[in-house]
Amino acid sequence: MPSQPRNRVGEIYGRLTVVRASGRRTKSGNAFWWCRCSCGREREVPGDKLSKNTARKKPVITACLVCSRELQVEGVCAKNDREERQRRDNAERQREALKGQVPDSWLRLPLTDAHARELGQVLFFRGSCCLRGHLAPYRINGGCLACAGQKPSAHTTLRPNNTSSAERRS
Ligand SMILES: [Zn+2]
Ligand SMILES: [Zn+2]
Incomplete structure (x- = not known):
């Protein structure tokens, strides 16, 4: 059983605000979170892609699909x-x-x-x-x-x- 993930609801990553947990897990056991973009769209994002550390090499997600493309x-x-x-x-x-x-x-x-x-x-x-x-x-x-x-x-x-x-x- 994967451990209970840290509750991220209310946290802000770029244009995204975490609004609720998703039941999905990544293969490595990371929880997915539903996030609302500043444009109003929602996107389901795995927790390991939500980071405020912009210096790290791994790609992070900071906006919905549409805004990311922009x-x-x-x-x-x-x-x-x-x-x-x-x-x-x-x-x-x-x-x-x-x-x-x-x-x-x-x-x-x-x-x-x-x-x-x-x-x-x-x-x-x-x-x-x-x-x-x-x-x-x-x-x-x-x-x-x-x-x-x-x-x-x-x-x-x-x-x-x-x-x-x-x-x-x-
Ligand atoms: Zn957006
Ligand atoms: Zn010439």
Whole structure:
């Protein structure tokens, strides 16, 4: 017989409030608890998934199924935002180093694909070379303008001043 579980009714875990015990047990004998989410839905959660220790490795449940899914989506968005900010920071740094070596108009372009979309523009300039070694603005969905034959690469003017030889090995 599994031991009587600690009464968790009234305890709060994230958006969930434990409302009553469930008769179910997990294979290892943990009791399930019915919890009400802040959105009003209920979810049956095994006791070992209810924890306030957010540092632990084991996954915890802190919301109903619907809200959990939403929280997961928010998590992905936050990660994408972080990565996009990183890309823009990098682009800004690279462009800073290119001042005077590429047309000023390029340095006024949006920083990334997503930045261009945000501003309703079609061109952006990250200050980095395309796979074929051109230094030129990009068109959203279209790639490097030098590859497309629409703009000359800035490489010829850039080369003498460019101290980074790493990308030039080919
Ligand atoms: Zn919910
Ligand atoms: Zn190119």
